[in-house]
Amino acid sequence: AALPLFIWMGEILFRTKLSEEMFEGLRPWLNRVPGRLMHTTILGCGVFGSVSGSSAATCATIAKVALPELKRRGYNEKLAIGSLATAGTLGILIPPSITMVVYAVAADASIIRIFLAGFLPGFLLMLLFSGYIGWWSLRHPDQVPPADPPTTFREKIRLSGNLIPCALLIVFIVWVLVAGWATATECAAFGVLGSLAIAAYGRSLTWQNFKDGIMGATRTSCMIMFILAGAAFLTKTMAFTGIPRELAEWVDSMHLSPYALIGALVVVYLVLGTALDGISMIVLTSAVVLPMIQKAGFDLVWFGIFVVLLVEIAEVTPP
Incomplete structure:
Protein backbone atom coordinates (compact mmCIF):
# COMPACT_ATOMS: atom_id res chain seq x y z
CA ALA A 1 0.00 0.00 0.00
CA ALA A 2 2.92 2.38 0.69
CA LEU A 3 4.22 2.16 -2.90
CA PRO A 4 1.11 3.46 -4.78
CA LEU A 5 0.51 6.11 -2.09
CA PHE A 6 4.04 7.51 -2.37
CA ILE A 7 3.73 7.46 -6.17
CA TRP A 8 0.43 9.39 -5.88
CA MET A 9 2.17 11.92 -3.65
CA GLY A 10 4.79 12.42 -6.39
CA GLU A 11 2.04 12.84 -9.01
CA ILE A 12 0.36 15.55 -6.90
CA LEU A 13 3.64 17.44 -6.46
CA PHE A 14 4.34 17.16 -10.20
CA ARG A 15 0.88 18.12 -11.52
CA THR A 16 0.16 21.04 -9.17
CA LYS A 17 3.42 22.93 -9.90
CA LEU A 18 4.67 22.39 -6.34
CA SER A 19 7.76 20.67 -7.78
CA GLU A 20 8.43 23.71 -10.03
CA GLU A 21 8.27 26.02 -6.99
CA MET A 22 10.60 23.68 -5.07
CA PHE A 23 13.23 23.80 -7.87
CA GLU A 24 12.83 27.58 -8.13
CA GLY A 25 13.64 27.84 -4.42
CA LEU A 26 16.76 25.65 -4.74
CA ARG A 27 18.04 27.26 -7.97
CA PRO A 28 19.86 30.35 -6.53
CA TRP A 29 21.64 28.29 -3.83
CA LEU A 30 23.03 25.75 -6.33
CA ASN A 31 23.87 28.26 -9.07
CA ARG A 32 27.67 28.14 -8.51
CA VAL A 33 27.90 24.37 -7.83
CA PRO A 34 29.05 22.26 -10.85
CA GLY A 35 25.98 20.32 -12.00
CA ARG A 36 23.64 22.81 -10.29
CA LEU A 37 20.06 21.45 -10.00
CA MET A 38 21.16 17.92 -10.95
CA HIS A 39 22.21 17.46 -7.30
CA THR A 40 18.56 17.72 -6.23
CA THR A 41 17.96 14.16 -7.54
CA ILE A 42 20.60 12.78 -5.13
CA LEU A 43 19.39 14.83 -2.15
CA GLY A 44 15.73 14.05 -2.92
CA CYS A 45 16.35 10.30 -3.24
CA GLY A 46 18.40 10.26 -0.02
CA VAL A 47 15.73 12.06 2.02
CA PHE A 48 12.81 10.23 0.44
CA GLY A 49 14.57 6.86 0.66
CA SER A 50 14.85 7.28 4.43
CA VAL A 51 11.07 7.76 4.59
CA SER A 52 9.78 5.13 2.16
CA GLY A 53 12.27 2.29 2.74
CA SER A 54 11.54 1.19 -0.84
CA SER A 55 13.77 1.72 -3.87
CA ALA A 56 10.84 1.43 -6.28
CA ALA A 57 8.81 4.10 -4.43
CA THR A 58 11.85 6.40 -4.11
CA CYS A 59 12.79 6.15 -7.78
CA ALA A 60 9.23 6.51 -9.10
CA THR A 61 8.32 9.46 -6.84
CA ILE A 62 11.50 11.54 -7.24
CA ALA A 63 11.64 10.83 -10.99
CA LYS A 64 8.07 12.08 -11.41
CA VAL A 65 8.95 15.32 -9.62
CA ALA A 66 12.52 15.94 -10.86
CA LEU A 67 12.87 14.53 -14.38
CA PRO A 68 10.32 16.73 -16.24
CA GLU A 69 11.69 19.82 -14.46
CA LEU A 70 15.34 19.00 -15.28
CA LYS A 71 14.49 18.26 -18.93
CA ARG A 72 12.52 21.52 -19.19
CA ARG A 73 15.52 23.47 -17.90
CA GLY A 74 17.88 21.84 -20.44
CA TYR A 75 19.84 19.35 -18.31
CA ASN A 76 21.33 16.20 -19.87
CA GLU A 77 18.59 13.54 -19.88
CA LYS A 78 20.94 10.52 -19.71
CA LEU A 79 22.73 11.87 -16.63
CA ALA A 80 19.40 12.75 -14.99
CA ILE A 81 17.98 9.25 -15.56
CA GLY A 82 21.24 7.60 -14.45
CA SER A 83 21.38 9.65 -11.25
CA LEU A 84 17.73 8.80 -10.47
CA ALA A 85 18.26 5.07 -11.13
CA THR A 86 21.34 4.82 -8.90
CA ALA A 87 20.31 7.24 -6.13
CA GLY A 88 16.86 5.62 -6.11
CA THR A 89 18.46 2.51 -4.63
CA LEU A 90 19.36 4.51 -1.48
CA GLY A 91 15.88 3.58 -0.23
CA ILE A 92 17.17 0.19 0.92
CA LEU A 93 20.43 1.47 2.47
CA ILE A 94 19.29 4.49 4.51
CA PRO A 95 17.10 3.13 7.38
CA PRO A 96 14.39 2.08 7.85
CA SER A 97 14.73 -0.59 5.15
CA ILE A 98 12.72 -3.75 4.50
CA THR A 99 15.79 -5.48 2.99
CA MET A 100 17.81 -4.77 6.16
CA VAL A 101 15.05 -6.26 8.32
CA VAL A 102 14.99 -9.43 6.19
CA TYR A 103 18.79 -9.77 6.47
CA ALA A 104 18.72 -9.17 10.25
CA VAL A 105 16.13 -11.94 10.69
CA ALA A 106 18.08 -14.34 8.41
CA ALA A 107 21.37 -13.63 10.21
CA ASP A 108 19.83 -13.45 13.70
CA ALA A 109 21.52 -10.04 14.08
CA SER A 110 20.37 -6.83 15.82
CA ILE A 111 18.02 -4.84 13.55
CA ILE A 112 18.89 -1.58 15.37
CA ARG A 113 22.66 -2.14 14.89
CA ILE A 114 22.18 -2.82 11.18
CA PHE A 115 19.96 0.26 10.83
CA LEU A 116 22.59 2.45 12.55
CA ALA A 117 25.33 0.94 10.36
CA GLY A 118 23.46 2.03 7.22
CA PHE A 119 23.55 5.80 7.79
CA LEU A 120 27.25 6.50 7.15
CA PRO A 121 27.54 4.39 3.93
CA GLY A 122 24.27 6.00 2.74
CA PHE A 123 25.61 9.54 3.20
CA LEU A 124 28.97 8.51 1.67
CA LEU A 125 27.18 7.20 -1.43
CA MET A 126 25.21 10.45 -1.72
CA LEU A 127 28.51 12.41 -1.62
CA LEU A 128 30.07 10.10 -4.24
CA PHE A 129 27.06 10.42 -6.56
CA SER A 130 27.08 14.22 -6.20
CA GLY A 131 30.86 14.26 -6.70
CA TYR A 132 30.48 12.36 -9.96
CA ILE A 133 27.77 14.77 -11.19
CA GLY A 134 30.09 17.71 -10.40
CA TRP A 135 33.04 16.05 -12.17
CA TRP A 136 30.90 15.14 -15.22
CA SER A 137 29.54 18.69 -15.43
CA LEU A 138 33.07 20.17 -15.42
CA ARG A 139 34.09 17.71 -18.17
CA HIS A 140 30.98 18.49 -20.32
CA PRO A 141 30.19 22.19 -19.74
CA ASP A 142 28.30 22.34 -23.06
CA GLN A 143 25.69 19.84 -21.76
CA VAL A 144 24.82 21.82 -18.62
CA PRO A 145 22.56 24.91 -18.82
CA PRO A 146 24.42 28.21 -18.32
CA ALA A 147 24.45 29.70 -14.84
CA ASP A 148 21.72 32.20 -14.00
CA PRO A 149 22.64 35.83 -13.31
CA PRO A 150 23.86 36.32 -9.71
CA THR A 151 21.08 37.06 -7.21
CA THR A 152 21.25 39.09 -4.01
CA PHE A 153 21.01 37.37 -0.63
CA ARG A 154 17.60 38.99 -0.05
CA GLU A 155 16.34 37.59 -3.38
CA LYS A 156 17.65 34.11 -2.43
CA ILE A 157 15.76 34.26 0.87
CA ARG A 158 12.59 35.39 -0.96
CA LEU A 159 12.81 32.52 -3.47
CA SER A 160 13.54 30.06 -0.64
CA GLY A 161 10.04 30.71 0.64
CA ASN A 162 8.89 28.32 -2.12
CA LEU A 163 10.70 25.50 -0.31
CA ILE A 164 8.91 25.91 3.02
CA PRO A 165 5.64 23.97 2.32
CA CYS A 166 7.31 20.87 0.81
CA ALA A 167 10.19 21.00 3.33
CA LEU A 168 7.72 21.05 6.24
CA LEU A 169 5.84 18.10 4.72
CA ILE A 170 9.06 16.02 4.38
CA VAL A 171 10.24 16.94 7.90
CA PHE A 172 6.83 15.97 9.32
CA ILE A 173 6.85 12.58 7.51
CA VAL A 174 10.41 11.77 8.68
CA TRP A 175 9.61 12.94 12.23
CA VAL A 176 6.49 10.77 12.72
CA LEU A 177 8.36 7.76 11.29
CA VAL A 178 11.47 8.20 13.47
CA ALA A 179 9.33 8.91 16.57
CA GLY A 180 7.54 5.60 15.98
CA TRP A 181 4.12 7.24 15.69
CA ALA A 182 3.43 5.92 12.18
CA THR A 183 4.41 3.06 9.87
CA ALA A 184 5.80 3.63 6.35
CA THR A 185 2.30 3.09 4.89
CA GLU A 186 0.76 5.64 7.28
CA CYS A 187 3.58 8.08 6.41
CA ALA A 188 2.68 7.63 2.73
CA ALA A 189 -0.95 8.48 3.53
CA PHE A 190 0.19 11.57 5.47
CA GLY A 191 2.30 12.54 2.45
CA VAL A 192 -0.70 12.34 0.11
CA LEU A 193 -2.95 14.32 2.47
CA GLY A 194 -0.23 16.89 3.10
CA SER A 195 0.56 17.43 -0.58
CA LEU A 196 -3.17 17.76 -1.38
CA ALA A 197 -3.57 20.32 1.43
CA ILE A 198 -0.52 22.34 0.26
CA ALA A 199 -1.73 22.28 -3.37
CA ALA A 200 -5.24 23.36 -2.31
CA TYR A 201 -3.82 26.16 -0.13
CA GLY A 202 -1.68 27.37 -3.06
CA ARG A 203 -4.76 27.26 -5.34
CA SER A 204 -3.02 24.97 -7.83
CA LEU A 205 -5.25 21.94 -7.14
CA THR A 206 -8.05 21.49 -9.65
CA TRP A 207 -10.50 18.65 -10.22
CA GLN A 208 -8.74 17.87 -13.51
CA ASN A 209 -5.19 17.55 -12.14
CA PHE A 210 -6.58 15.60 -9.15
CA LYS A 211 -8.05 13.03 -11.60
CA ASP A 212 -4.90 13.08 -13.75
CA GLY A 213 -2.80 12.46 -10.62
CA ILE A 214 -4.87 9.41 -9.61
CA MET A 215 -4.72 7.96 -13.15
CA GLY A 216 -0.97 8.62 -13.42
CA ALA A 217 -0.33 6.97 -10.03
CA THR A 218 -2.50 3.98 -11.05
CA ARG A 219 -0.62 3.49 -14.33
CA THR A 220 2.83 3.74 -12.71
CA SER A 221 1.84 1.48 -9.78
CA CYS A 222 0.41 -1.17 -12.14
CA MET A 223 3.57 -1.09 -14.27
CA ILE A 224 5.79 -1.56 -11.18
CA MET A 225 3.48 -4.31 -9.82
CA PHE A 226 3.71 -6.24 -13.11
CA ILE A 227 7.53 -5.99 -13.02
CA LEU A 228 7.55 -7.16 -9.38
CA ALA A 229 5.17 -10.01 -10.26
CA GLY A 230 7.49 -11.11 -13.07
CA ALA A 231 10.48 -10.93 -10.71
Whole structure:
Protein backbone atom coordinates (compact mmCIF):
# COMPACT_ATOMS: atom_id res chain seq x y z
CA ALA A 1 0.00 0.00 0.00
CA ALA A 2 2.92 2.38 0.69
CA LEU A 3 4.22 2.16 -2.90
CA PRO A 4 1.11 3.46 -4.78
CA LEU A 5 0.51 6.11 -2.09
CA PHE A 6 4.04 7.51 -2.37
CA ILE A 7 3.73 7.46 -6.17
CA TRP A 8 0.43 9.39 -5.88
CA MET A 9 2.17 11.92 -3.65
CA GLY A 10 4.79 12.42 -6.39
CA GLU A 11 2.04 12.84 -9.01
CA ILE A 12 0.36 15.55 -6.90
CA LEU A 13 3.64 17.44 -6.46
CA PHE A 14 4.34 17.16 -10.20
CA ARG A 15 0.88 18.12 -11.52
CA THR A 16 0.16 21.04 -9.17
CA LYS A 17 3.42 22.93 -9.90
CA LEU A 18 4.67 22.39 -6.34
CA SER A 19 7.76 20.67 -7.78
CA GLU A 20 8.43 23.71 -10.03
CA GLU A 21 8.27 26.02 -6.99
CA MET A 22 10.60 23.68 -5.07
CA PHE A 23 13.23 23.80 -7.87
CA GLU A 24 12.83 27.58 -8.13
CA GLY A 25 13.64 27.84 -4.42
CA LEU A 26 16.76 25.65 -4.74
CA ARG A 27 18.04 27.26 -7.97
CA PRO A 28 19.86 30.35 -6.53
CA TRP A 29 21.64 28.29 -3.83
CA LEU A 30 23.03 25.75 -6.33
CA ASN A 31 23.87 28.26 -9.07
CA ARG A 32 27.67 28.14 -8.51
CA VAL A 33 27.90 24.37 -7.83
CA PRO A 34 29.05 22.26 -10.85
CA GLY A 35 25.98 20.32 -12.00
CA ARG A 36 23.64 22.81 -10.29
CA LEU A 37 20.06 21.45 -10.00
CA MET A 38 21.16 17.92 -10.95
CA HIS A 39 22.21 17.46 -7.30
CA THR A 40 18.56 17.72 -6.23
CA THR A 41 17.96 14.16 -7.54
CA ILE A 42 20.60 12.78 -5.13
CA LEU A 43 19.39 14.83 -2.15
CA GLY A 44 15.73 14.05 -2.92
CA CYS A 45 16.35 10.30 -3.24
CA GLY A 46 18.40 10.26 -0.02
CA VAL A 47 15.73 12.06 2.02
CA PHE A 48 12.81 10.23 0.44
CA GLY A 49 14.57 6.86 0.66
CA SER A 50 14.85 7.28 4.43
CA VAL A 51 11.07 7.76 4.59
CA SER A 52 9.78 5.13 2.16
CA GLY A 53 12.27 2.29 2.74
CA SER A 54 11.54 1.19 -0.84
CA SER A 55 13.77 1.72 -3.87
CA ALA A 56 10.84 1.43 -6.28
CA ALA A 57 8.81 4.10 -4.43
CA THR A 58 11.85 6.40 -4.11
CA CYS A 59 12.79 6.15 -7.78
CA ALA A 60 9.23 6.51 -9.10
CA THR A 61 8.32 9.46 -6.84
CA ILE A 62 11.50 11.54 -7.24
CA ALA A 63 11.64 10.83 -10.99
CA LYS A 64 8.07 12.08 -11.41
CA VAL A 65 8.95 15.32 -9.62
CA ALA A 66 12.52 15.94 -10.86
CA LEU A 67 12.87 14.53 -14.38
CA PRO A 68 10.32 16.73 -16.24
CA GLU A 69 11.69 19.82 -14.46
CA LEU A 70 15.34 19.00 -15.28
CA LYS A 71 14.49 18.26 -18.93
CA ARG A 72 12.52 21.52 -19.19
CA ARG A 73 15.52 23.47 -17.90
CA GLY A 74 17.88 21.84 -20.44
CA TYR A 75 19.84 19.35 -18.31
CA ASN A 76 21.33 16.20 -19.87
CA GLU A 77 18.59 13.54 -19.88
CA LYS A 78 20.94 10.52 -19.71
CA LEU A 79 22.73 11.87 -16.63
CA ALA A 80 19.40 12.75 -14.99
CA ILE A 81 17.98 9.25 -15.56
CA GLY A 82 21.24 7.60 -14.45
CA SER A 83 21.38 9.65 -11.25
CA LEU A 84 17.73 8.80 -10.47
CA ALA A 85 18.26 5.07 -11.13
CA THR A 86 21.34 4.82 -8.90
CA ALA A 87 20.31 7.24 -6.13
CA GLY A 88 16.86 5.62 -6.11
CA THR A 89 18.46 2.51 -4.63
CA LEU A 90 19.36 4.51 -1.48
CA GLY A 91 15.88 3.58 -0.23
CA ILE A 92 17.17 0.19 0.92
CA LEU A 93 20.43 1.47 2.47
CA ILE A 94 19.29 4.49 4.51
CA PRO A 95 17.10 3.13 7.38
CA PRO A 96 14.39 2.08 7.85
CA SER A 97 14.73 -0.59 5.15
CA ILE A 98 12.72 -3.75 4.50
CA THR A 99 15.79 -5.48 2.99
CA MET A 100 17.81 -4.77 6.16
CA VAL A 101 15.05 -6.26 8.32
CA VAL A 102 14.99 -9.43 6.19
CA TYR A 103 18.79 -9.77 6.47
CA ALA A 104 18.72 -9.17 10.25
CA VAL A 105 16.13 -11.94 10.69
CA ALA A 106 18.08 -14.34 8.41
CA ALA A 107 21.37 -13.63 10.21
CA ASP A 108 19.83 -13.45 13.70
CA ALA A 109 21.52 -10.04 14.08
CA SER A 110 20.37 -6.83 15.82
CA ILE A 111 18.02 -4.84 13.55
CA ILE A 112 18.89 -1.58 15.37
CA ARG A 113 22.66 -2.14 14.89
CA ILE A 114 22.18 -2.82 11.18
CA PHE A 115 19.96 0.26 10.83
CA LEU A 116 22.59 2.45 12.55
CA ALA A 117 25.33 0.94 10.36
CA GLY A 118 23.46 2.03 7.22
CA PHE A 119 23.55 5.80 7.79
CA LEU A 120 27.25 6.50 7.15
CA PRO A 121 27.54 4.39 3.93
CA GLY A 122 24.27 6.00 2.74
CA PHE A 123 25.61 9.54 3.20
CA LEU A 124 28.97 8.51 1.67
CA LEU A 125 27.18 7.20 -1.43
CA MET A 126 25.21 10.45 -1.72
CA LEU A 127 28.51 12.41 -1.62
CA LEU A 128 30.07 10.10 -4.24
CA PHE A 129 27.06 10.42 -6.56
CA SER A 130 27.08 14.22 -6.20
CA GLY A 131 30.86 14.26 -6.70
CA TYR A 132 30.48 12.36 -9.96
CA ILE A 133 27.77 14.77 -11.19
CA GLY A 134 30.09 17.71 -10.40
CA TRP A 135 33.04 16.05 -12.17
CA TRP A 136 30.90 15.14 -15.22
CA SER A 137 29.54 18.69 -15.43
CA LEU A 138 33.07 20.17 -15.42
CA ARG A 139 34.09 17.71 -18.17
CA HIS A 140 30.98 18.49 -20.32
CA PRO A 141 30.19 22.19 -19.74
CA ASP A 142 28.30 22.34 -23.06
CA GLN A 143 25.69 19.84 -21.76
CA VAL A 144 24.82 21.82 -18.62
CA PRO A 145 22.56 24.91 -18.82
CA PRO A 146 24.42 28.21 -18.32
CA ALA A 147 24.45 29.70 -14.84
CA ASP A 148 21.72 32.20 -14.00
CA PRO A 149 22.64 35.83 -13.31
CA PRO A 150 23.86 36.32 -9.71
CA THR A 151 21.08 37.06 -7.21
CA THR A 152 21.25 39.09 -4.01
CA PHE A 153 21.01 37.37 -0.63
CA ARG A 154 17.60 38.99 -0.05
CA GLU A 155 16.34 37.59 -3.38
CA LYS A 156 17.65 34.11 -2.43
CA ILE A 157 15.76 34.26 0.87
CA ARG A 158 12.59 35.39 -0.96
CA LEU A 159 12.81 32.52 -3.47
CA SER A 160 13.54 30.06 -0.64
CA GLY A 161 10.04 30.71 0.64
CA ASN A 162 8.89 28.32 -2.12
CA LEU A 163 10.70 25.50 -0.31
CA ILE A 164 8.91 25.91 3.02
CA PRO A 165 5.64 23.97 2.32
CA CYS A 166 7.31 20.87 0.81
CA ALA A 167 10.19 21.00 3.33
CA LEU A 168 7.72 21.05 6.24
CA LEU A 169 5.84 18.10 4.72
CA ILE A 170 9.06 16.02 4.38
CA VAL A 171 10.24 16.94 7.90
CA PHE A 172 6.83 15.97 9.32
CA ILE A 173 6.85 12.58 7.51
CA VAL A 174 10.41 11.77 8.68
CA TRP A 175 9.61 12.94 12.23
CA VAL A 176 6.49 10.77 12.72
CA LEU A 177 8.36 7.76 11.29
CA VAL A 178 11.47 8.20 13.47
CA ALA A 179 9.33 8.91 16.57
CA GLY A 180 7.54 5.60 15.98
CA TRP A 181 4.12 7.24 15.69
CA ALA A 182 3.43 5.92 12.18
CA THR A 183 4.41 3.06 9.87
CA ALA A 184 5.80 3.63 6.35
CA THR A 185 2.30 3.09 4.89
CA GLU A 186 0.76 5.64 7.28
CA CYS A 187 3.58 8.08 6.41
CA ALA A 188 2.68 7.63 2.73
CA ALA A 189 -0.95 8.48 3.53
CA PHE A 190 0.19 11.57 5.47
CA GLY A 191 2.30 12.54 2.45
CA VAL A 192 -0.70 12.34 0.11
CA LEU A 193 -2.95 14.32 2.47
CA GLY A 194 -0.23 16.89 3.10
CA SER A 195 0.56 17.43 -0.58
CA LEU A 196 -3.17 17.76 -1.38
CA ALA A 197 -3.57 20.32 1.43
CA ILE A 198 -0.52 22.34 0.26
CA ALA A 199 -1.73 22.28 -3.37
CA ALA A 200 -5.24 23.36 -2.31
CA TYR A 201 -3.82 26.16 -0.13
CA GLY A 202 -1.68 27.37 -3.06
CA ARG A 203 -4.76 27.26 -5.34
CA SER A 204 -3.02 24.97 -7.83
CA LEU A 205 -5.25 21.94 -7.14
CA THR A 206 -8.05 21.49 -9.65
CA TRP A 207 -10.50 18.65 -10.22
CA GLN A 208 -8.74 17.87 -13.51
CA ASN A 209 -5.19 17.55 -12.14
CA PHE A 210 -6.58 15.60 -9.15
CA LYS A 211 -8.05 13.03 -11.60
CA ASP A 212 -4.90 13.08 -13.75
CA GLY A 213 -2.80 12.46 -10.62
CA ILE A 214 -4.87 9.41 -9.61
CA MET A 215 -4.72 7.96 -13.15
CA GLY A 216 -0.97 8.62 -13.42
CA ALA A 217 -0.33 6.97 -10.03
CA THR A 218 -2.50 3.98 -11.05
CA ARG A 219 -0.62 3.49 -14.33
CA THR A 220 2.83 3.74 -12.71
CA SER A 221 1.84 1.48 -9.78
CA CYS A 222 0.41 -1.17 -12.14
CA MET A 223 3.57 -1.09 -14.27
CA ILE A 224 5.79 -1.56 -11.18
CA MET A 225 3.48 -4.31 -9.82
CA PHE A 226 3.71 -6.24 -13.11
CA ILE A 227 7.53 -5.99 -13.02
CA LEU A 228 7.55 -7.16 -9.38
CA ALA A 229 5.17 -10.01 -10.26
CA GLY A 230 7.49 -11.11 -13.07
CA ALA A 231 10.48 -10.93 -10.71
CA ALA A 232 8.57 -12.96 -8.09
CA PHE A 233 7.78 -15.65 -10.69
CA LEU A 234 11.45 -15.76 -11.73
CA THR A 235 12.46 -15.98 -8.05
CA LYS A 236 10.19 -19.03 -7.53
CA THR A 237 11.65 -20.67 -10.64
CA MET A 238 15.21 -20.02 -9.45
CA ALA A 239 14.36 -21.38 -5.99
CA PHE A 240 13.02 -24.63 -7.51
CA THR A 241 16.16 -25.06 -9.65
CA GLY A 242 18.38 -24.53 -6.57
CA ILE A 243 20.87 -22.42 -8.56
CA PRO A 244 21.46 -19.73 -5.84
CA ARG A 245 22.19 -22.37 -3.19
CA GLU A 246 24.45 -24.36 -5.56
CA LEU A 247 26.41 -21.20 -6.40
CA ALA A 248 26.95 -20.48 -2.69
CA GLU A 249 27.96 -24.11 -2.02
CA TRP A 250 30.38 -24.01 -4.95
CA VAL A 251 32.11 -20.94 -3.45
CA ASP A 252 32.23 -22.72 -0.06
CA SER A 253 33.88 -25.78 -1.63
CA MET A 254 36.81 -23.68 -2.91
CA HIS A 255 38.05 -22.97 0.68
CA LEU A 256 39.16 -19.42 -0.16
CA SER A 257 41.00 -16.91 2.03
CA PRO A 258 38.73 -14.29 3.71
CA TYR A 259 39.24 -11.56 1.10
CA ALA A 260 39.10 -13.99 -1.84
CA LEU A 261 35.81 -15.26 -0.36
CA ILE A 262 34.40 -11.70 -0.33
CA GLY A 263 35.56 -11.24 -3.95
CA ALA A 264 33.86 -14.49 -5.01
CA LEU A 265 30.64 -13.51 -3.21
CA VAL A 266 30.64 -10.16 -5.04
CA VAL A 267 30.63 -12.05 -8.37
CA VAL A 268 27.92 -14.49 -7.17
CA TYR A 269 25.59 -11.74 -5.92
CA LEU A 270 26.07 -9.63 -9.07
CA VAL A 271 25.20 -12.65 -11.24
CA LEU A 272 22.14 -13.43 -9.09
CA GLY A 273 21.16 -9.74 -9.17
CA THR A 274 20.43 -9.94 -12.89
CA ALA A 275 17.64 -12.49 -12.21
CA LEU A 276 16.46 -12.03 -8.60
CA ASP A 277 15.22 -9.18 -6.42
CA GLY A 278 17.29 -8.23 -3.35
CA ILE A 279 15.20 -9.92 -0.67
CA SER A 280 15.15 -13.22 -2.59
CA MET A 281 18.94 -13.08 -3.02
CA ILE A 282 19.39 -12.81 0.75
CA VAL A 283 16.78 -15.42 1.69
CA LEU A 284 17.92 -18.06 -0.84
CA THR A 285 21.66 -17.83 -0.04
CA SER A 286 21.85 -16.92 3.67
CA ALA A 287 21.77 -20.54 4.96
CA VAL A 288 25.03 -21.32 3.11
CA VAL A 289 26.74 -17.91 2.99
CA LEU A 290 26.38 -16.73 6.61
CA PRO A 291 28.23 -19.68 8.23
CA MET A 292 31.06 -19.14 5.69
CA ILE A 293 31.27 -15.45 6.60
CA GLN A 294 31.34 -16.16 10.35
CA LYS A 295 34.02 -18.82 9.87
CA ALA A 296 36.12 -16.32 7.87
CA GLY A 297 35.94 -13.88 10.81
CA PHE A 298 33.75 -11.15 9.33
CA ASP A 299 31.22 -9.23 11.43
CA LEU A 300 27.61 -10.04 10.44
CA VAL A 301 26.52 -6.39 10.74
CA TRP A 302 29.34 -5.31 8.40
CA PHE A 303 28.44 -8.11 5.97
CA GLY A 304 24.78 -7.01 6.09
CA ILE A 305 25.67 -3.52 4.81
CA PHE A 306 28.00 -5.11 2.25
CA VAL A 307 25.16 -7.32 0.94
CA VAL A 308 22.75 -4.36 0.82
CA LEU A 309 25.28 -2.45 -1.33
CA LEU A 310 25.50 -5.43 -3.69
CA VAL A 311 21.68 -5.59 -3.78
CA GLU A 312 21.68 -1.89 -4.77
CA ILE A 313 23.94 -2.69 -7.73
CA ALA A 314 21.66 -5.61 -8.59
CA GLU A 315 18.64 -3.25 -8.55
CA VAL A 316 20.27 -1.12 -11.28
CA THR A 317 21.15 -4.04 -13.59
CA PRO A 318 18.33 -4.85 -16.07
CA PRO A 319 15.57 -5.89 -15.87
